[in-house]
Amino acid sequence: AQSVAQPEDQVNVAEGNPLTVKCTYSVSGNPYLFWYVQYPNRGLQFLLKYITGDNLVKGSYGFEAEFNKSQTSFHLKKPSALVSDSALYFCAVRDMPDSWGKLQFGAGTQVVVTP
Amino acid sequence: GAVVSQHPSWVICKSGTSVKIECRSLDFQATTMFWYRQFPKQSLMLMATSNEGSKATYEQGVEKDKFLINHASLTLSTLTVTSAHPEDSSFYICSASRRVQNTGELFFGEGSRLTVL
Numbered sequence: 027a028q029s030v031a032q033p034e035d036q037v038n039v040a041e042g043n044p045l046t047v048k049c050t051y052s053v054s055g056n057p058y059l060f061w062y063v064q065y066p067n068r069g070l071q072f073l074l075k076y077i078t079g080d081n082l083v084k085g086s087y088g089f090e091a092e093f094n095k096s097q098t099s100f101h102l103k104k105p106s107a108l109v110s111d112s113a114l115y116f117c118a119v120r121d122m123p124d125s126w127g128k129l130q131f132g133a134g135t136q137v138v139v140t141p
Numbered sequence: 142g143a144v145v146s147q148h149p150s151w152v153i154c155k156s157g158t159s160v161k162i163e164c165r166s167l168d169f170q171a172t173t174m175f176w177y178r179q180f181p182k183q184s185l186m187l188m189a190t191s192n193e194g195s196k197a198t199y200e201q202g203v204e205k206d207k208f209l210i211n212h213a214s215l216t217l218s219t220l221t222v223t224s225a226h227p228e229d230s231s232f233y234i235c236s237a238s239r240r241v242q243n244t245g246e247l248f249f250g251e252g253s254r255l256t257v258l
Contacts (some may be wrong), residue, residue, distance in 0.1 A: 058245055068250035069234050070149070070185075077245055116184065128175070129247060133184045 028053045030119045032132035040140055045107040049100045049117030059100040060118040060129065061091055070116065076100060086109070104105045107139045144168055145237050147250030154225055157258055158203065162220045162253045164235030170215035171237035176208075179232045191218050215240060224256045 030051045039045050051057055058077055071118040074085025076093045084090045091102045100117060114136050118129040152164040154160050173192050177185040189205075191197040191212035198254055199205045207229075209221040218237075222229050232254050236247040 035248075058162045060246055061251070067232070067252065068255065069251040070236070072246045072248070073148075077244050114182075128187070128190060134182075136182070 028057075028119050028130045030117050030130055030132040030134045032117055034135050035133075036136040036138060038140065039107050041109050042070070042106050044138070045104040045111065046136065047102040047115050047117075047137060049118075049132060050098050051100060051119045052098065053119060057092075057093075057098075057100075058120045059093060061085065061100075061102050062116045062118065062132075064114040067119065073102070073115075083117045094124075095114075095127065107137075109139050109141055112137055112139045143239065143248045145171075145235065145248045147235055147253055149253060150251060151254045151256075152255070153256045153258065156226055157224055159223045160224075160225055160255060161220055162233055162235075162255075164218045164220070164237070164250050166216045169237075169248075170240040171218075172215075172240040173234045173238050174212060174218040176210060176218070176220050177234045177236070179234060179252075181232075185200070185234060186228045188220075222255065227257045230255055230257045242250040 045133050060075045064070050073089050074083050078084050087105045089104050093100050114134050117132040117135050129141040146165045146167050148163045154202045178188050179185050187200050188203045189199045189210050191195045191210050193212050193215045194212045197210035212218040232252050234252045
């Protein structure tokens with residue numbers, strides 16, 4: 027079984043400050059980890075993924091995430107947040123490299139960036 | 142590339158009518174398409190998985206006769222909400238995985254907001 031937890035319902039940060047959105051996972055095999063962002067009344071946009079290789083993954087819009095196997099975490103980070111980063115962020119995991127792509131999503135974290 | 146189009150974006154219907162939502166992969170062939178339902182400020186709930194040319198696989202608790210899914214081609218899947226009722230009002234999102242050059246991530250449509258009066 028696979029699961030993912032996003033412990034924070036909401037993260038508030040001032041524009042220009044670092045942004046971190048937390049995610050921990052549980053899988054039986056090797057994890058395939060993803061971050062998506064959702065703006066109001068829109069679908070999900072892919073930000074970045076970890077499949078294998080370097081633990082630090084860089085993605086779209088200046089976001090990055092660090093895969094930490096010992097802590098089973100995949101926190102999303104951005105060095106300097108923008109007001110336009112305000113959105114709902116989802117962490118997702120799957121544990122099989124199959125073609126089905128069935129993902130388990132976290133509950134989501136609302137990010138609010140204030141000017 | 143990897144654009145998924147969903148139509149309609151918004152739909153309002155009367156109780157008892159049926160509504161069809163289309164999900165198209167515009168620039169790639171999709172091995173598998175997924176249909177999700179999302180309630181306000183909540184996560185995505187997977188409803189069903191569909192593969193081209195075969196019956197959809199529904200998640201536990203999802204009524205297959207209520208939510209009809211057809212995946213007639215590698216670029217089109219449809220979700221029909223039959224005899225819709227107000228409790229079916231929700232945001233429905235589809236996603237697709239690539240048949241060729243599958244890099245792991247899913248590509249999502251923009252979602253369809255269904256309101257049943």
